[in-house]
Amino acid sequence: MPEIKNNQEVIEIQECNPDGSDFEDRDAMKEATQPEDSQDSSDIKGAREAELSSLIGTHLIYDDYAYQHLTSLRQVLSVTETTRSANATPFRLPPLIPVNTTNVSFPTPPSPNFIKPMLLPARGPKKHLKRLNAPKAWMLDKLGGVYAPRPSTGPHKLRESLPLVIFLRNRLKYALTNCEVKKIVKQRLVKVDGKIRTDPNYPAGFMDVITIEKTAEYFRLIYDVKGRFTIHRISSEEAKYKLCKVKRVQTGPKGIPFLVTHDGRTIRYPDPVIRVNDTVQLDIATSKIMDSIKFESGNLCMITGGRNLGRVGTVVNRERHPGSFDIVHIKDSQGHTFATRLNNVFIIGKVTKPYVSLPRGKGVKLSIAEERDKRLAAKAASS
Numbered sequence: 065m066p067e068i069k070n071n072q073e074v075i076e077i078q079e080c081n082p083d084g085s086d087f088e089d090r091d092a093m094k095e096a097t098q099p100e101d102s103q104d105s106s107d108i109k110g111a112r113e114a115e116l117s118s119l120i121g122t123h124l125i126y127d128d129y130a131y132q133h134l135t136s137l138r139q140v141l142s143v144t145e146t147t148r149s150a151n152a153t154p155f156r157l158p159p160l161i162p163v164n165t166t167n168v169s170f171p172t173p174p175s176p177n178f179i180k181p182m183l184l185p186a187r188g189p190k191k192h193l194k195r196l197n198a199p200k201a202w203m204l205d206k207l208g209g210v211y212a213p214r215p216s217t218g219p220h221k222l223r224e225s226l227p228l229v230i231f232l233r234n235r236l237k238y239a240l241t242n243c244e245v246k247k248i249v250k251q252r253l254v255k256v257d258g259k260i261r262t263d264p265n266y267p268a269g270f271m272d273v274i275t276i277e278k279t280a281e282y283f284r285l286i287y288d289v290k291g292r293f294t295i296h297r298i299s300s301e302e303a304k305y306k307l308c309k310v311k312r313v314q315t316g317p318k319g320i321p322f323l324v325t326h327d328g329r330t331i332r333y334p335d336p337v338i339r340v341n342d343t344v345q346l347d348i349a350t351s352k353i354m355d356s357i358k359f360e361s362g363n364l365c366m367i368t369g370g371r372n373l374g375r376v377g378t379v380v381n382r383e384r385h386p387g388s389f390d391i392v393h394i395k396d397s398q399g400h401t402f403a404t405r406l407n408n409v410f411i412i413g414k415v416t417k418p419y420v421s422l423p424r425g426k427g428v429k430l431s432i433a434e435e436r437d438k439r440l441a442a443k444a445a446s447s
Contacts, residue, residue, distance in 0.1 A: 219328035220269030229264040256346040287374035289429040343411040364413035376427025
């Protein structure tokens with residue numbers, strides 16, 4: 065079969081014996097093609113051109129494409145046949161097959177513009193979340209499937225939030241499947257911080273108030289001492305406000321002061337005494353600041369990150385490390401002391417009075433031995 069090189073057809077040349085038969089081995093071919101200086105090279109060229117002319121006259125050539133091959137073949141013969149013997153018979157060419165190239169399309173090499181998009185990484189936001197990569201605070205079982213609900217973009221970070229589908233299906237057991245959760249939220253029955261949320265993947269975060277008015281239930285998302293989001297029921301009075309940590313205090317256009325909280329809220333004209341790392345008590349209905357708590361020694365705080373996630377204690381002192389992370393030392397109600405970074409500290413009350421109710425355990429983390437003794441004491445009391 066003819067080869068295709070650079071969109072051109074190359075005709076293969078067969079070497080034959082002078083009598084027309086093929087060579088049986090390479091040695092015979094070398095002996096027959098051994099050059100001899102017995103005739104002028106011009107005579108050889110004339111013989112080859114005569115053969116080409118006879119080929120053109122005896123074989124059908126339907127288009128110029130085949131004629132171009134014969135022309136290129138003439139150039140090849142003019143170079144290679146100068147070393148042939150004068151007594152050797154000219155090359156015997158296979159008969160030309162009529163070629164019709166009107167409907168023939170030869171493959172073209174791919175252009176660089178076609179290859180380049182194949183080498184680029186994926187573009188756009190990620191839309192999936194593997195179950196094993198989900199935050200441990202969600203408490204998802206490993207064999208429940210391949211994927212987990214990926215939280216939508218919202219006021220809280222992905223790994224610091226809890227989607228509504230996890231809260232309603234896995235925690236409250238109000239639904240068995242994701243489809244049932246969609247039917248619940250599409251009925252506009254669930255509120256987060258006083259606003260109806262119809263997205264089952266809406267990211268609710270720390271200190272958010274989840275309201276289900278049809279069942280008259282109110283919940284506050286808060287951590288337990290093991291760093292997991294717990295189902296913490298609150299009263300309707302406590303559900304009217306929430307605590308927000310101040311992340312930034314700035315002056316905007318036209319000299320308007322404002323502050324930004326940990327849940328993405330922007331509050332204009334705050335009290336000038338409020339500083340970064342302080343906590344404000346926010347009215348959910350009006351988004352007005354009701355009270356503020358200073359970040360200072362002696363106030364009550366909860367840890368929102370790190371190994372001590374969910375622990376509650378009193379601020380002892382603050383170590384300042386310019387150019388690095390400030391360290392805060394904390395003591396809980398049992399006298400245990402620990403330290404963490406400043407970014408992980410969330411002030412929740414003045415002195416020993418918290419502004420929000422705490423889950424079971426009151427934020428005191430027990431050791432393994434203390435948990436064992438407490439469990440045995442409860443078992444002995446029940447028996």
